[in-house]
Amino acid sequence: MSGMPRPGWHVATVAATRRETPNATRIELDVDGWPGNEAGQHLDVRLTAPDGYTATRSYSIASSGEGSRVVLAVDKLPDGEVSPYLVDELRAGDRLEVHGPLGAFFIWRPAAVTDDARPVQLIAGGSGVVPLFAMAHAHAAAADPTPFRLLYSVRTPDDVYFASEWAALAAASAPLRLDLVYTRRTPDGWSAPPGRITRDALEAAAVPAAERPRVFVCGSTGFVERVADWLVELGHEPRDIRTERYGGT
Amino acid sequence: MSFITRGFTGRGRERDDRLPPGQTLVGDFPVLSAGPTPDIDTADWAFTIRTESGTEHSWNWDEFMALPIEDVTTDIHCVTHWSKLGTGWRGVSLDTLFADVDTELEYTMAHSYGGYTTNVPLDDLLDGKAWVAFEYDGEPLDPEHGGPARLLVPHLYFWKSAKWVRGLEMMADDEPGFWEQNGYHLRGDPWKEERYW
Amino acid sequence: MTSHLDGNALAGPLADFFSFDITTATGRCKACGTVAELARAMVYVSGAGTVVRCATCDHVLAVLVDTGERAWIDLAGVSAIEVRR
Numbered sequence: 176m177s178g179m180p181r182p183g184w185h186v187a188t189v190a191a192t193r194r195e196t197p198n199a200t201r202i203e204l205d206v207d208g209w210p211g212n213e214a215g216q217h218l219d220v221r222l223t224a225p226d227g228y229t230a231t232r233s234y235s236i237a238s239s240g241e242g243s244r245v246v247l248a249v250d251k252l253p254d255g256e257v258s259p260y261l262v263d264e265l266r267a268g269d270r271l272e273v274h275g276p277l278g279a280f281f282i283w284r285p286a287a288v289t290d291d292a293r294p295v296q297l298i299a300g301g302s303g304v305v306p307l308f309a310m311a312h313a314h315a316a317a318a319d320p321t322p323f324r325l326l327y328s329v330r331t332p333d334d335v336y337f338a339s340e341w342a343a344l345a346a347a348s349a350p351l352r353l354d355l356v357y358t359r360r361t362p363d364g365w366s367a368p369p370g371r372i373t374r375d376a377l378e379a380a381a382v383p384a385a386e387r388p389r390v391f392v393c394g395s396t397g398f399v400e401r402v403a404d405w406l407v408e409l410g411h412e413p414r415d416i417r418t419e420r421y422g423g424t
Numbered sequence: 425m426s427f428i429t430r431g432f433t434g435r436g437r438e439r440d441d442r443l444p445p446g447q448t449l450v451g452d453f454p455v456l457s458a459g460p461t462p463d464i465d466t467a468d469w470a471f472t473i474r475t476e477s478g479t480e481h482s483w484n485w486d487e488f489m490a491l492p493i494e495d496v497t498t499d500i501h502c503v504t505h506w507s508k509l510g511t512g513w514r515g516v517s518l519d520t521l522f523a524d525v526d527t528e529l530e531y532t533m534a535h536s537y538g539g540y541t542t543n544v545p546l547d548d549l550l551d552g553k554a555w556v557a558f559e560y561d562g563e564p565l566d567p568e569h570g571g572p573a574r575l576l577v578p579h580l581y582f583w584k585s586a587k588w589v590r591g592l593e594m595m596a597d598d599e600p601g602f603w604e605q606n607g608y609h610l611r612g613d614p615w616k617e618e619r620y621w
Numbered sequence: 622m623t624s625h626l627d628g629n630a631l632a633g634p635l636a637d638f639f640s641f642d643i644t645t646a647t648g649r650c651k652a653c654g655t656v657a658e659l660a661r662a663m664v665y666v667s668g669a670g671t672v673v674r675c676a677t678c679d680h681v682l683a684v685l686v687d688t689g690e691r692a693w694i695d696l697a698g699v700s701a702i703e704v705r706r
Contacts, residue, residue: 182636186427219633222429229689230434233630256435264431271429277632279642280660396624417660419629458672459665460625460679504668539681583669603669607686607693620688 180210182275184221187245189269195248196334199302200262201237202247206273214239214313215282215306215391215419218247218275222257232257235306235393235419236276237337239313245273248336250302281391281419283310285317293389294322296382298402300372300394301329303421304336307393312340315347324352326380328372328398331360354380374405384410389417396420440509442499444614447507453569454506458602461567462538462588469572471556472591475527482591483521485572488556491516496555498578500585501614513576515557518549529594533601534575537588542601543610544577544584546594553579556589581612581619625674628660634671634685638694641704648699652680656703673698 187204195201212218216239221231238246251262265271286292295314297307304327314323329335335355344351356372357365367376382388390411392402399418406416440449466485473481483491496513532549534542548554557576558565565571570587577584583603604610609618632644644660655677662682665672670686675698682698696702 179642182633182642217629217632222432222434223427224432224434225428228434230432231633233633260432269430270427272427274633274636277636277642278629278660279632279645280658281629396626399627418627420624420626422624422626454668458667458669459674459681502668506668602684603686606670606684606695607688607691608669620686620691 179279180212180276182277183208183210184272184274185209187271187273189265189267189271190244191267192265195336196250198262198334199248199250199336200265202249202261202265204245204247204273206243206245209243209245210276211241212236212239212245212276213279213282213284214309216276216278216309217306218245218273218277220257220261221272221274222260223272230257231274233277233421235309235421237305237309237312239309240316248302248305248308281306281393281417283313283391285313285319286321287317287319291389292321293387294324294382296388296390297323297325298377298381298390298392298394299325299327300398300402301334302336303392303394303398303419304329305393306419307391308337308340310391311344311351315344315349315351318347318349320349322352322382323349324354324380324382326354326356326372326377328356328358328394330358332357332362356380372402374408377402377405378409381406381409384412387412387415389415391417391419393419394421396422442509443507444501445617446619447501447505447614450506450508453508454502454504455568458540459538462536463567464537464572464588466572470590471521471573473521473525473594474591475525475594476529476596477526479526481521481525488516488558488573491520494555496557496576496578498576500578500582503581503583503608503612503614503619507614512561513555513557514559515555515573515576517552518554518556519552521556522546522550527594529596531595531598532592533595533599534584534586534589535591535593536586537590540586540588540602542575542584542586543595543599543604544575544580545598545611548577548580548584548611549592553577579613581609581614583608584612626664626666627676628658628662628664628673630664630666631659631671631673631685634687634692635694637692643702643704646705647703648682648696649701650675650678650680650682651698651700653678659702 575586673683684695
């Protein structure tokens, strides 16, 4: 925990928003007093209604490093109370309160810092890709020699987050290898029919257990538990698997 | 440094004279859960009252269903500031369950499948104030809402209406249950806003 | 919404109680003896409070109640917590 920035409450001003997918919005915040954050950390957003009612929710951070600019990508939950506001209503100039940066467990640091050059396998379900994108981006920015792979399960081609950024990460000097699994609809000419990720697909697309990769899994509770169970069955060390579940409204 | 977030209202909240202080109305039925939802087959279910002498008064599901059943329409108030008015339940009155129970003690601890506990004074359970309910809104109580059966003590905050209830243990003193050990009020009267210690 | 989260979700709520990120600290479950990082625990968030359970045996490790102005923490289900400096 040495060198971790201390979390605190900060006022954030929305610098820009843009559609990430038909169901999600990318939100760029300028956070007064933000101490910077590690790749994979999250923050809590607090909204306050005119009658004093408040609602607080956690969101993963898509960006990392120093500076006061913080990027979120928020998926709209159908019965949500906070996410529909953030996705459809929030606009540049709005202010909200954020608490962070939070979490020292689900983070990735360059091999130069950790002295751990084992390969890294990232596994994302849906919007669980957000903290893993931060890790992949930090990996490329650091030109880190650690082999990096991402297995990303997503509903349709339209639902892919950071669609314009993956190609650059794959072409970086420290390349990311990306494997996509489409659960509802594939692009034209895709080799596999749409369907949920299977144990066989996981085995085929993930760094083999024999290479002792560090594995980060993020997604819904059901997705994370299914994948984590398979990873252990495939011979991965439970302590090498770090998971983060999301849920709520 | 709290301030208003432009355009944020939260879920719809209304005022009504039937609402205790600090409560707002909801239309749906929010679920509060402190753990995994227990899966209890009525074939394995039993409700037991245990007294200071060690005597146990116990009913299995069939015996319980053979007891006099009451229809109850009541308002419910959750400590998390939501209330729901005119909810419909079916259950067995605690007066019926305590009819043959011989005890000198004044307090009870409700125990649930899954380990949850909550303390309720006996006075708050008797005289038509509480039930063990097994139907909500004309349907069997679903597991998320405490089925097959839950305590229903509607004049106290709803955490006292223990989900998945399996019995009551008589106590000499008002010992705190699960939430009561962690900040929540020992009694929990919504009209006095007894939310916390 | 009754599915659980994990101990990562505790980083914010527990920042008021501890001067470091406690989600990477390891704790020992009083019921089954499992030693694991708090981030690996199962977390049930409800309006009344947050209940932290052992991922191995389901035993309640910790309970957190936060009213905004006041907050309580109960770590009675953890026999010891190890912090690495």
